[in-house]
């Protein structure tokens with residue numbers, strides 16, 4: 271199962287809204303097949319492993335990180351194929367949260383006489399698919415916030431300097447997060463001040479997320495890198511009040527413009543629904559402070575990775591990592607659950623899941 275989880279993890283970020291899944295087939299103490307689901311619309315993990323095993327699949331044990339499917343989606347059901355190839359036993363890490371499957375895969379296998387065990391390395395396996403689980407249940411993207419700030423919570427100095435707050439190890443890790451998320455979102459303020467590219471830059475080739483810019487007043491310049499650079503798609507979220515001529519100009523430049531509500535500001539909840547409708551199941555939020563604050567106030571951040579550099583920059587008015595009205599009392603503060611701490615060079619990263627009251 272550990273090997274199956276490694277196979278699944280290796281494909282993180284490349285399966286779109288589909289889960290990552292690994293499968294290892296073992297017979298008489300030998301691995302006879304292994305596989306991973308690599309891309310939405312292509313074969314599931316079990317099918318690759320069965321293909322590799324050929325006739326040796328008969329009488330084998332399958333170790334699968336997710337409940338084998340029982341439905342006809344883009345591919346036929348894996349449980350039927352395991353039955354057909356005469357696999358004897360199926361060991362599964364976690365059940366499939368997809369309502370089309372949820373338990374019926376196990377039922378199908380058991381009703382055909384296969385032994386089924388569930389729950390082996392369950393926590394590790396379900397962690398891999400936290401975005402998939404969220405999306406399949408809510409149809410909204412799983413939002414992971416990433417910030418990089420000084421110990422006093424600043425994301426730039428009072429003059430606006432922000433290069434660099436954290437060191438190379440933390441920054442490289444952030445690029446792996448970009449590979450692992452289907453989309454990346456920033457506010458127009460960040461685009462105007464930094465003119466970022468928002469692509470994935472690693473020492474090895476990687477996938478670029480879809481760029482999402484929150485821009486209520488449609489201030490995005492046609493000369494911004496997120497407009498002119500063609501290596502990734504760009505979506506602009508704005509309101510129904512946005513200037514029609516500017517909208518047409520952006521669309522003519524190949525940008526998708528989504529109208530989210532008729533207020534002064536983009537309706538962020540509606541925006542998440544619209545991104546979900548476009549099969550965006552995971553979103554990396556890279557701020558700035560105002561957008562981070564607004565997303566937090568709306569209860570739309572599901573996970574946070576807060577990088578802190580061991581520096582204090584001070585500066586009254588220097589931008590902070592969360593800018594919003596806040597709460598009167600400490601007891602009302604948003605708390606992070608399941609907190610873990612990692613070190614990247616001299617920087618630390620706190621990872622946690624906000625609990626909204």
Ligand code: AOF
Pocket residue numbers: 288289290291292306307310311312313314315316336337338339342343344345346348366368371
């Ligand atoms: C498995 N093994 O490797 C994966 C599964 O559209 P489809 O046919 O690819 O089906 C997608 C659904 O199948 C997905 O939502 C999830 O429930 C399940 N994924 N199941 O047995 C796999 N990737």
Ligand code: ZN
Pocket residue numbers: 314315338339340346347348349
């Ligand atoms: Zn399947």
